[in-house]
Amino acid sequence: MKITTSRSQMPTEVLKDASMVKQKEMMAKHYDRLANAEANGDKVASTFVPGNLNELIMCFDLVNNLPEVNAIQSGLRRQSGAYVMEAEKAGHSEDVCTYVKSDIGMMAKGNIGPNGKKLPSPDVLLLSYTGCFTFMKWFELLREQYECETIFLQTPYMADGKVTENMIQYMVKQLKEDVIPKLEKVSGVKFDIDRLREHLAKSAKAEDDLVYILQSAKNKPSPIDAYFGGIYYIGPIFGAFRGTDDAIDYYRFLREEVDQRIAAGLGPVTPDGPMSEEKYRLIVEGPPNYTNFRQFWKMFYEEGAVVVASSYTKVGGTYDFGFRHDPSRPLETLAEYCLGVYTNRSLPMRVEMLTNYMNEYQADGLLINSIKSCNSFSAGQLLIMREVEKRTGKPAAFIETDLVDPRYFSAANVKNRLESYFQMVEQKRSGASKGVAA
């Protein structure tokens, strides 16, 4: 299916899967809902992707607004550069997370969303996760601006690699005594646990299909790109659609599309059409760059590199490890969900996860995209790289970009490193197949 874009920087025709078109429509619908919130008398909760309690938010008829996703949209639409500069003008240092600066800058410039309409002011800020401490500072800034209710659900960091009953009860207590009463107060809606169970049951259904889709990359060739394509796939479930019928429909639809590609032995669909030969299977750690997203993706697919698994598509939940939202334990399941997100996992857990991906997805190597302005992801990445290299014997490489600050994307530099890496993988592979590997 061909879609004509209106963006002047791009070629006129961009190829998209039918599922991508559907996804875009869903996102557009949600942004309209946000834009019309005030007119419709809807109240708005702002929250973050890791630890996003969408099912709970919906129980109070609140509309879910995700500042990270707004920053991503600004990045994709090439607005974020100006927003970042605006925030810097306001005194935010060059080293601050560029999601934060994009958001702050966007507010300063009228808070216009990706659909060209003004985003609503939140009625409540719900911080449900602390693995990234920047989130806390971010909401502190927003609270200054909006002077609204702030809820802070503290999620213990999984430092010892496991979730204990104590951790869960600690969170359930907060939910009962603090989070839910405050949400009732802000929204004026009484909490109904059966309503929550209903949403949770719907979440689990979509989650099953999401996992099926992400794991379809174990096929050779992989029918999906689990990083660049994966970002489209996680949009609805990491955002405002988890626990809705829309999400169930979308993931069912996507699953069928993927099944068709598997049956036909086809690779992923890229903006330039179906990918031809699958030459390199990669695991990627770290978020992507959004300001040059297509250019960045192209550097992979034009060399025949497909990403078969990524950690980034687990920041909003690690469903492939078996977790599902469980309607029979509604509050406990919300706690477990927050605890399990990728960014709440300790360094050894991340190493193990990536090592397992390398083996399970029969990958040729690990690539780390280190984000200049993200301390939360970057800390320990070199150690992760060395350790995964050691455990798998497969080559790893390191590239550096940023989330939404276009100044930190150097196409020639990234391309240089990627091509070197692909040729290095090729050399190693041909060496190994000849039985002369060191």
Added chain:
Amino acid sequence: MKTFVGIDLGSTTTKAVLLDENEQVLGRGITNSRSNYDTACRVANQEAAIDARFSLFRREFGIEEGGDAKVEEFLAALERAFRLEQFLEQLGDLEETCVEQVTGARFEKLGNGVKKALAEVFTRLRAEAPAMFAPDAVRKSDFFRDIAGSRYLAVAEEVARDAGIPYDLLLNVYDKSIIAVENRPPSGRLSDKFKAALGRVASEGVGVASELQGRVDRALDIGLEETYLVGTGYGRVTLPFSKEHIRSEILCHGLGAHMMYPKTRTVLDIGGQDTKGIQVDPRGIVENFQMNDRCAAGCGRYLGYIADEMNMGLHELGPLAMKSAKPARINSTCTVFAGAELRDRLALGEAREDILAGLHRAIILRAMSILSRSGGVEDEFTFTGGVAKNEAAVRELKKLVNENYGEVTINIDPDSIYTGALGGAEFARRAAEGRIEGVET
């Protein structure tokens, strides 16, 4: 004979290496990249072909470099004569091009005067040329633009004054012409120029010329077939070659360093705009690498800016820094702030050599950080790139490597600037044999 070419297109210079079938270097060539990669490739390639002829002469004479003093004297004379021939040819091209510029309203009145002046300028330039290529002459650069440019400007000023025409008219035609001339590699046949050079050497009476002539002729008759070419370097995407002729510069540097020093396990390359730390296995295959991100802080360009700022030549920085006993502590290697940092320090009364020594140390500190991220320094350690020629940088590197990694053999080849091109040429040789890239079988 079959030859294999590797071309390394750098941000500052373009290098070419010619290998023979036995993996021996036949020739090396270098030129400035001049923002015209196409020409830079052709010129570097041609320079390597010229150098290759001298290797063939030596082989014909059955000597290694530095063997027979008489023959070496002859070959040196031949090379100077050849360079002179080539210089004269390009000078002729420059004159023709300059004369073509003397047209239009601007020259309506003075056209003839300018043409006469140009003829005089070039006559003088041609007359002084042999002295520039005399045995003891020191040339600041081997690039035509640099040699011809500085002399043209000086001679034209005199001529303009004597003829009573505005100097800026002569400058103007030169400015319009030099880029075009620079972008045209010397066009004459190499063997003709060699013959002319031989004649010149004979007429100068270098004793052995006539007896060696026959052998030179034989070496000149050997055809050099460009069997396979591999391009690499930062500009490689724009190289005028197809994809299968392009290899990553990181892989080329790894392999090139391995060829120069087979025990190499770690390579540091500091070029114009990159610093790369590369780990290679015993076969020269890259295992890991790290390089600077888009910021070129602490790379060769940084020294370039510092040299400009101090009004010095790039090659003068190292020797001055070596005089320092008390290097300044400098933490910023930001190229953009280099000038400001320098002026700050000078304003504070710090000595030039101390500041320079501090700057060199800062560059190497940054390289050490890239090295450690790539996996550290393992024995043996090979340092390549333009900055490897700088003695002050080398001194700091040796010190810091020793402090951090203990006793490590550090290799620096005088031809290290050709490392990437050498690796490329070997990739070309392997590709021509139909071997999978980079793997010894």
